[in-house]
Amino acid sequence: DAGVTQSPTHLIKTRGQQVTLRCSPKSGHDTVSWYQQALGQGPQFIFQYYEEEERQRGNFPDRFSGHQFPNYSSELNVNALLLGDSALYLCASSKGQARGYGYTFGSGTRLTVV
Amino acid sequence: LAKTTQPISMDSYEGQExxxxxxxxxxxxxxxxxxxxxxxxxxxxxxxxxxKTKVTNEVASLFIPADRKSSTLSLPRVSLSDTAVYYCLVGDGNQFYFGTGTSLTVIP
Known part of the structure; x- marks a missing residue:
């Protein structure tokens, strides 16, 4: 049973560039949420996608955008990268808009902005 | 905001709750x-x-008082492999909030 798959696992980008991170949800799950986790901090909610629409959003600027595809996979896009965007980006999938419970997390993408 | 607060760190000996x-x-x-x-x-x-109230599964118990303003995770008889960071996650109707996390160190 495949869990949540994220790619790439590691990424190094230059300040000002754009990046796309990808997530395939666990089989049977239809909702994808994205979190940003800075070193030594708890994960911060970015947004949630359900039925190909952004349903909820955290306190992140418009530089952070996303997309969900018909097969429930999702992308997180970050434009005009800042050094402060360096973090572990976590994707969590769930069945329906689980409102925080029933999440299965991927292992994350470690983004380093230089 | 559904701000959450947890102890930053805890130490425990193996076998303790x-x-x-x-x-x-x-x-x-x-x-x-x-x-x-x-x-x-x-x-x-x-x-x-x-x-609300109490929930138990094969690895932990969760205690929630009637006012739901706090919750307590109980890990019975911890082992070295339980050394990790533990987070609570709650929502306020708009966003979901992880706590700051509690770093648990289990000592032999």
């Missing part, structure tokens, strides 16, 4: 409380979830 409390004053009426375990460079792993 560990209780970690999370305070969440503004939890939404219809939201659950969920606890996760996270090892370095891995995503959080679901431990237990509850709405």
């Amino acid at each position: 560990v209780n970690i409390t999370c305070s969440h004053n503004n939890i939404a009426t219809n939201d659950y409380i969920t606890w996760y375990q996270q090892f370095p460079s891995q995503g959080p792993r679901f431990i237990i979830q509850g709405y």
Whole structure:
């Protein structure tokens, strides 16, 4: 049973560039949420996608955008990268808009902005 | 905001019971409380979830008082492999909030 798959696992980008991170949800799950986790901090909610629409959003600027595809996979896009965007980006999938419970997390993408 | 507060760190000897409390004053009426375990460079792993009173599964128990403004994760007889960061997750109707996390170190 495949869990949540994220790619790439590691990424190094230059300040000002754009990046796309990808997530395939666990089989049977239809909702994808994205979190940003800075070193030594708890994960911060970015947004949630359900039925190909952004349903909820955290306190992140418009530089952070996303997309969900018909097969429930999702992308997180970050434009005009800042050094402060360096973090572990976590994707969590769930069945329906689980409102925080029933999440299965991927292992994350470690983004380093230089 | 459903700000959550947890102790930053805890130490425990192997075989002891560990209780970690999370305070969440503004939890939404219809939201659950969920606890996760996270090892370095891995995503959080679901431990237990509850709405009120007490919930028990094969690895932990969760105690939630009637006012739901806090919750306590109880880990019975911890082992070295339980050394990790533990987070509570709650919602306020708009967003979901992880706590600051409690770093648990189990000592032989």
